Amino acid sequence: MKIRTGTLAQLKQKGEKFACLTSYDALTAQIFDQAGIEVLLVGDSAGNVVLGYPTTIPVTIEQMVHFGKAVTEATQSALVVVDMPFGSYELSSEQALASSIKIMKETGADAVKLEGARPEAVKRIVDAGIPVMGHLGFTPQSVNQLSGFKVQGRGDSSGQLLQDAKELQAAGAFAIVLEMIPAQLAQRVSDELQIPTIGIGAGLGCDGQILVWTDFAGLSDRSPKFAKKYLNLRDSLLEAATSYREEVRTGAFPTEEQSFS
Ligand code: KIV
Secondary structure, eight states: OOOOHHHHHHHHHHTOOEEEEEOOSHHHHHHHHHTTOSEEEEOTTHHHHTTOOSSSTTOOHHHHHHHHHHHHHHOSSSEEEEEOOTTSSSSOHHHHHHHHHHHHHHHOOSEEEOOSSOHHHHHHHHHTTOOEEEEEESOGGGTTTTTSSOOOSOTTHHHHHHHHHHHHHHHTOSEEEEESOOHHHHHHHHHHOSSOEEEESSOTTSSEEEEOHHHHTTOSSSOOTTOOOSSOHHHHHHHHHHHHHHHHHHTOSSOGGGSOO
16 A cells, blocks of 8 residues: 555554655665555665765755655655755745755655755645655754754754744644654654654654664664664675675685576
8 A cells, every 4th residue: 555645644643653764775665665664765864875975965956866766666655755955945945846846756756855944945845736744853954053963952942843843834744854852852742743753863752763774774884872773784794795705715606506507
């Protein structure tokens, strides 16, 4: 069954949690889709994870289209959301709409995501028929303004975050990612919004959870405190590559089994 934005709303109404992962390629998209992961986010974290950039700031709309297309081609059920990269929506609501139309047309995605408290841009895109996911708390595209990777929404700023979330909801966002905020605040936002919240480093109170796939699979060289490793892919790959190199060097690979007569 195809997951739609309405499916996530129904899950929230029923009090059922859902799981989201990032994906940037057809192979992982196929596996995560088969596992029943409800949302695949083609995050601009691709800039860090796939392209090796120190931040997501250099990521372009063309790169997002490239990754987005690979994911939609391989996905049957999951809702595919493509991130709008830095510089593709900040200038005006018109720019935001034009960028989201390009992403939707060229990737076949189900929705777009943009960072920050930008209800005007969200409304303009939603009015054109494109579902939008919001993203509040720590927003990686603003890492320089936020003075690094820091928990957001502590103390006095908690009220502002709740207000921002309500404005995104009023503008028509179908869900909001809450990144690196105190668990109590995430719980309060989730309780007060009708639309689902999706937590990353935001505790148990959100309606869904999301992780960057290379963190969840233990492939990243460094991963944040909130990311649980469900396997240790980095060590497994290192071990496999070391064995392969050794077998090539010693002539143990290929054997007859891997050869043609
Ligand atoms: O780009 C991304 O992967 C994200 C998640 C961290 C939510 O925005």
